[in-house]
Amino acid sequence: MISYKYKSPNYNNRVKNSKIEFIIIHYTGVDMQFHKVINWFLDERSRVSCHFLIDKSGEIYNLVDVSKRAWHAGKSFWNNCVDINSNSIGIELHNAGNEDFTSHQLESLVKLIKKLMQDNAIQSWNILGHSDVSIGRKIDPGIKFPWHHLAKEKIGFFSNLSQENFDMDNSDNNSPQTIKEIQSKLMRIGYDVNKSGVFDMQTVEGLKAFQRHWRPVKVSGMLDVSTKQILTEVHKKLSEYRAAN
Numbered sequence: 660m661i662s663y664k665y666k667s668p669n670y671n672n673r674v675k676n677s678k679i680e681f682i683i684i685h686y687t688g689v690d691m692q693f694h695k696v697i698n699w700f701l702d703e704r705s706r707v708s709c710h711f712l713i714d715k716s717g718e719i720y721n722l723v724d725v726s727k728r729a730w731h732a733g734k735s736f737w738n739n740c741v742d743i744n745s746n747s748i749g750i751e752l753h754n755a756g757n758e759d760f761t762s763h764q765l766e767s768l769v770k771l772i773k774k775l776m777q778d779n780a781i782q783s784w785n786i787l788g789h790s791d792v793s794i795g796r797k798i799d800p801g802i803k804f805p806w807h808h809l810a811k812e813k814i815g816f817f818s819n820l821s822q823e824n825f826d827m828d829n830s831d832n833n834s835p836q837t838i839k840e841i842q843s844k845l846m847r848i849g850y851d852v853n854k855s856g857v858f859d860m861q862t863v864e865g866l867k868a869f870q871r872h873w874r875p876v877k878v879s880g881m882l883d884v885s886t887k888q889i890l891t892e893v894h895k896k897l898s899e900y901r902a903a904n
């Protein structure tokens with residue numbers, strides 16, 4: 660099921676005593692044939708890699724041993740962890756960024772994630788997108804990535820609140836207190852925002868990242884009614900989940 664015939668030179672050792680806690684999902688993001696994409700990861704000049712690359716037919720290629728630190732996340736942050744590469748496994752999906760993922764690809768992805776979760780005792784909640792951990796800098800795996808499909812497979816959690824006809828009203832007077840509460844929820848989920856009480860750029864980027872993952876139909880960075888509702892729900896479910904695990 661997994662091919663080991665290609666090896667990337669782009670890795671180093673994980674920081675001593677680091678635990679593999681996260682799986683980070685990416686898309687390759689360029690309109691390029693698969694052999695060119697894989698050659699990029701195999702070329703030491705690129706300085707990038709991932710542990711697994713999945714092509715459109717669902718074939719999985721292991722490019723870096725899981726015990727090693729692949730170079731996929733770059734500058735990143737989640738829940739006070741700043742060396743995501745040392746604490747994660749990176750999975751790249753061959754996808755130009757504006758196209759649907761194939762069903763074969765998603766099937767292989769789900770199988771691979773389940774196996775990696777089991778082998779490394781990774782919590783379901785810690786399956787994240789590159790956009791979650793590098794806010795304002797990365798947008799992959801993008802709004803076409805079906806987080807709801809993964810949630811059905813008990814990987815992560817997706818809001819049951821409406822993704823259609825949602826309330827876009829953002830005319831509420833957002834007091835510094837409300838903004839602080841929103842920032843606090845984003846922070847507790849894991850996002851790299853500060854509790855400034857000001858609707859600053861970092862908060863906008865945090866909200867955009869949140870929307871990409873939990874309300875992909877509209878990524879605005881605005882604090883509309885629907886975003887507040889979904890954020891409250893995700894935060895609550897996550898708190899319950901963390902308390903129970």
Ligand SMILES: [Zn+2]
Pocket residue numbers: 684685686731789797799
């Ligand atoms: Zn990425």
